[in-house]
Amino acid sequence: MDPQRLAHAIRFLAIDAIVRAGEGHQGVPLGMAEIATALYTQHLKFDAAAPTWWDRDRVVLSNGHGSMLLYALLHLTGHERILLDQIKTFRVLGSHCAGHPEIDPAAGIEVTTGPLGQGIANALGMAVAEAHLNARFGDALVDHRTYAFVGDGCLQEGVGQEAIALAGHLRLGKLTFLWDDNRITDDGSTSLSISEDVAERFRVAGWHVQALDGHDVDAVSAALDAARADPRPSLLACRTVIARGIARLQGQRGGHSARLFEADAAAAREALDWPHAPFETPAPVLDAWRAAGRRSRSAHDAWQARVAALPAAQRAEFERVMRGELPAGWQDVLRAHQQRAAADGPKGGINPPPQGGINLSSDIHDALTDVLPERLVLCADLEAPTAHKRRLHAFTADDRSGAYLHCGVREHVMAAMANGMSAHGGLRPAAVTYLAFADYERPAMRMAALMGLPVTFIFSHDSIGIGSNGPTHQPVEVLASLRAMPNLLVMRPADATEAAECWQLALEHSSGPVCLVFARQALPRVRSDDGSAENRCRRGAYVLAEADGGRRRVTLLATGSEVLIAVQARHALQAEGVATAVVSMPCWELFDEQDVSYRHAVLGPGTARVAVEAALRFGWDCYLGERGAFIGMRGFGASGPADALYRHFGITADAVVSAARELLMNHPIR
């Protein structure tokens, strides 16, 4: 079969779907049809009948707007979730063929892409996952490559540049970028915004670079062979013509996404000798594509045989890890840690432990090291202050067994890589940095939430409690901005027990990312139990200390480091005879899922409610009612010692007490 005909099959499915949808981005599928043909028919290890085969090669369409390229490939190769009716409903509500690819490994869609640069960073994470799992399980079980289709935009984005630098540094030889070098972006010529030799930039970063004609299937295929033979990550700089085949638009700005009409499709059919009806792929061409979809079936069979031949324990562990299941006994390890910590630690909020709050997290993580070999920590150049390396050693170009990845000062690619690792499977990635730098990670965190990937984002230095590094490093608004994100659990534990409970919840949560947010400063115990009897954080918020001596008149709500302030305020109010409860609210999202009677029992509507958090009020009102008070920040922080800042900004037990008194005075409780 002439590979050009195979490529045209992609091209016309894309044209027909985009014409029917009335919008779409034809630039990529028409410009990369030959590149994709070479990859899918001659190189890619995949089994269209078993799209989730663990040892398949991974493909990321980083230029996600060119989604019809991927849908056409998946349909032609025989993925059963991408039947022709899906192609015909491109961009219709409910179709698998959405405007941008939406994660569905069973359909052959490895990750959701669209925001530029994310996809190649995901691919980097997948390549790290493969290398690490290969080191753990060996070539017989894990030995695959990662490919990314890449446009100019992905390479201009900062996160893309971070990915290039880090992939070169880590010498990820099984990672290959297929660059659609069409010299056009949305604004027109790339010369409007870039002058550098992109291929040379990759070479500087340590990549193997080949420049070639992206419309020559044989050239692409040869370059893919060369890429495989080279120990460095590979860039195929494929010179292409955007929207190739649409005479009116090809090679031009409008090729990107200017509307296509029936007439364009007809002219293309004429010009490219494709005398077939819309959405019709002639049988010999379709047969050749379907054969490509089966090309690796024997490899798949052989792999299955190898898995089946494994010693039972080894096989069970491999399957457990790849399925993302927690190991037997992990809770015992956690419980033992909790009990040890509770027995060792100081009590009652009087003697702060000498170490920072973030160490509560790293203690737990470290305790789980042996039982959870699938965890992998990424950190953006804050190893010492974020404290999660402990017994781990570094994942490097020379040692793939390491489970600690020094990402450099590159938070964005760190988060996007974690997404890629999670999507790959077989790893539990946790990305660690200061909470003030969450904004650098945020575009990738959004993708984790949107994709429902169970990535753990750990943050330290969560408030003005960091002290004199000042307002640039004091995240007054970041908690609110994270709580605003759908499908993201934000947990801010108050002490060692809550830290362990939240870690347990984070590990159990499989449908989306979790943020674990810790103070830099010490978090003395506020819970007298060790949490092993009942995970009280599971309901998101709970009554830590019920009102004493009569009906509750005051409800103090707090999270994290401010729970201790609420406890101190309660002590003062109770001493005055004011029956006061303290509610710890480590996770709003879990609390919001509780039934109304539980929520009312906790929040105490009708009581004087005061929330205290060393952050902005934004978002608190739904728990405070119309008359509640808030003690916290009113704007950005300042540079000074932590204690001085808490006093300066009035985040004290005295302020909580005063606010409660004022509420009781002005609004006598019913």
Added chain:
Amino acid sequence: MDPQRLAHAIRFLAIDAIVRAGEGHQGVPLGMAEIATALYTQHLKFDAAAPTWWDRDRVVLSNGHGSMLLYALLHLTGHERILLDQIKTFRVLGSHCAGHPEIDPAAGIEVTTGPLGQGIANALGMAVAEAHLNARFGDALVDHRTYAFVGDGCLQEGVGQEAIALAGHLRLGKLTFLWDDNRITDDGSTSLSISEDVAERFRVAGWHVQALDGHDVDAVSAALDAARADPRPSLLACRTVIARGIARLQGQRGGHSARLFEADAAAAREALDWPHAPFETPAPVLDAWRAAGRRSRSAHDAWQARVAALPAAQRAEFERVMRGELPAGWQDVLRAHQQRAAADGPKGGINPPPQGGINLSSDIHDALTDVLPERLVLCADLEAPTAHKRRLHAFTADDRSGAYLHCGVREHVMAAMANGMSAHGGLRPAAVTYLAFADYERPAMRMAALMGLPVTFIFSHDSIGIGSNGPTHQPVEVLASLRAMPNLLVMRPADATEAAECWQLALEHSSGPVCLVFARQALPRVRSDDGSAENRCRRGAYVLAEADGGRRRVTLLATGSEVLIAVQARHALQAEGVATAVVSMPCWELFDEQDVSYRHAVLGPGTARVAVEAALRFGWDCYLGERGAFIGMRGFGASGPADALYRHFGITADAVVSAARELLMNHPIR
């Protein structure tokens, strides 16, 4: 004076301040003392007695943790806001010498820095501002250079990489980076996270690169001469020893910020032959530094004479622009546009205008083009769909007069450059992209808010109304996350009149950034007036349509494209005899500043309140009270036509009506 003694004066002020503070980052000031000495004593155009001289060279300490380098320089050169008592109170609450530099041009601090990479991107913006103003006003008035102190972290960050690429592309010859090539980051050796030849990466991007010994003042000085002579932006790759002078730490990981003690200071005094008391700079050394602070005074005098000699109108315009004042008559232009638009446009929400909501903004911006020559638009490769180029032409390497900057697909550096332009003065930058990509800009937006810079961030495509590009491009949570940020005004106008009113407010607002958020889809008129009599958006929210026929029973709250839905719902409710008001809330932050009586009059506590916004509820509760209802998104969006999505997610007038009815039924109004 031996320049090494001058450098030691920096070094010991830094050591003494950090020892006294008990924490700090000695790595930068000790490692870059010689580099800074060369720059400040032999090259920098500045007048310590007049730090805000418009034609001064700009200096950005992008590695802001090394703040003592800057404070020492400013003190030594005689900046009156950085007296010795400020140095002695380094990191104390209230000191000018905060943990990281905090913007105060009158103190010689050009921008706030700390989050890595932001500073060099600010510097890029300053260099663009200089080039553009130079083209406008000529060498006699505007001719200065921009320098940035840069660490490895800044160059690893994506935003830094974006800055490198764009600066090279724009051939900003007056921009110079002084790179502290000390091969150490917080985690230790840079070899943990980077392998590439950084200097070569700059060369690929079109920079002039010189590698030199950063402890050789003469070599640095010669390189600064060479940088000035080269038409490209320049990198001085200065090989340095981190924490040079502290024997225990220099050249090592701990040099970055490990605690310094008195003994370290004493040992350094001994080793470097500096037999002076803590905080004491010997008179001859101090005299030499003070002389450096006066070095450019004659240049400053000559510049003042040239300004004084300008024709009156030209001088007045130059001074107006540099002071950031609005021109006489700008409101007339805006008013005329409003009246024209109101006369032309369709009325009453029946006939949507054919163009998208974002065009309402670009119409206004275009109308102001002639009267506001100081505006400059930055756009991240979305010229066509965001529509703000109009009569502007591009700022390029060959044409500095252009006021439209094609940033490429680089949102982060775009926003950070806008900050730099604003901090530079003489320009009103506006950065434009889709609202879904606000997260890419967010770290820089936070810096704009923290610095109080009047940058305009314009966003289009603000909801599921974008349609079938799907959830990656549908910002359901971004409004909430922006509203969560302190000192940022978020405006979401409902129609042409509100668009003009919000633009007016944005232009008048000088103490912080403003977001102007627009729909992709059409925004039919909901206001029958043209807004020229009274700017109703000034109070943030207002009663667009009061309840008719008796006391108000229902209050419908909405913003932007959903105000029309509220108007339609009101129509239905009024038809049933339910007295219903519609409140438009284009800017929460302005509304929150109003007095309680106005807020109550608008919000109607006691009425059934329903808010409608094609976004998440997060943040709305403070306006809804405990019983209010919300019609909007409950999670991420989907790919499909806009109308279908609004129906699918139940954001319709019918849903608003039902919610109001239910509230009235369950909670009869008092």
